[in-house]
Amino acid sequence: xxxxxxxxxxxxxxxxxxxxxxxxxxxxxxxxxxxxxxxxxxxxxxxxxxxxxxxxxxxxxxxxxxxxxxxxxxxxxxxxxxxxxxxxxxxxxxxxxxxxxxxxxxxxxx
Amino acid sequence: xxxxxxxxxxxxxxxxxxxxxxxxxxxxxxxxxxxxxxxxxxxxxxxxxxxxxxxxxxxxxxxxxxxxxxxxxxxxxxxxxxxxxxxxxxxxxxxxxxxxxxxxxxxxxxxxxx
Numbered sequence: 174x175x176x177x178x179x180x181x182x183x184x185x186x187x188x189x190x191x192x193x194x195x196x197x198x199x200x201x202x203x204x205x206x207x208x209x210x211x212x213x214x215x216x217x218x219x220x221x222x223x224x225x226x227x228x229x230x231x232x233x234x235x236x237x238x239x240x241x242x243x244x245x246x247x248x249x250x251x252x253x254x255x256x257x258x259x260x261x262x263x264x265x266x267x268x269x270x271x272x273x274x275x276x277x278x279x280x281x282x283x
Numbered sequence: 284x285x286x287x288x289x290x291x292x293x294x295x296x297x298x299x300x301x302x303x304x305x306x307x308x309x310x311x312x313x314x315x316x317x318x319x320x321x322x323x324x325x326x327x328x329x330x331x332x333x334x335x336x337x338x339x340x341x342x343x344x345x346x347x348x349x350x351x352x353x354x355x356x357x358x359x360x361x362x363x364x365x366x367x368x369x370x371x372x373x374x375x376x377x378x379x380x381x382x383x384x385x386x387x388x389x390x391x392x393x394x395x396x397x
Contacts, residue, residue, distance in 0.1 A: 177326070206385075208385075215388075215389060216327070216385075217387075218384040218385070221384060229384055231384070261324065263326050263327070265326075265327075265385075270315070270332070271317075271329055271332065272329070272385060273329055274319075274326035274327045274328070274329075275326050276325060276326050277324075277325070277326050279324070
């Protein structure tokens with residue numbers, strides 16, 4: 174089976190812009206979670222989607238949002254980008270008690 | 284979920300076994316121990332998980348003490364490609380439609396030395 178895929182892999186934006194990241198889970202996996210990784214804060218949970226519904230949300234501002242489609246693909250959106258949003262954004266799909274991570278999207282905000 | 288304590292860094296000679304310890308003294312009876320690793324700038328890679336019995340797969344072995352307060356991840360023959368940050372995570376097993384998230388600590392940076 175193909176693994177979790179994320180697009181784009183790298184992205185450069187400027188402050189104030191918005192960005193949309195995409196994640197395709199492993200075939201058959203219905204749960205998708207998003208994480209943010211920065212050198213200072215480490216890996217932090219953003220939110221989780223299951224069957225197009227957000228089931229859980231981490232402690233991030235409302236500028237961070239997401240959605241899931243009927244084919245389990247997920248997108249996350251960050252509006253009004255700040256310099257501190259520069260990070261590796263990771264998506265993971267979940268099956269039988271195990272999360273499998275994608276390669277991540279590295280976002281640089283200038 | 285219970286908290287875990289890991290040494291910040293370890294070295295291991297190439298070809299030798301790497302033994303990575305993890306302390307989880309407040310673990311509950313229904314909490315699993317998971318291990319992931321992250322090679323620089325890549326997504327975390329699942330390695331292994333267990334509840335109380337020792338587990339082995341093609342990547343590693345997981346040894347959990349009888350009181351479940353600590354565990355050890357064993358890479359039997361470390362190679363340079365095993366250089367990574369290794370995360371030990373304890374979480375409740377949720378089946379069905381329960382929500383799921385992982386809480387990552389700082390992990391152990393394993394350096395495999397030629």
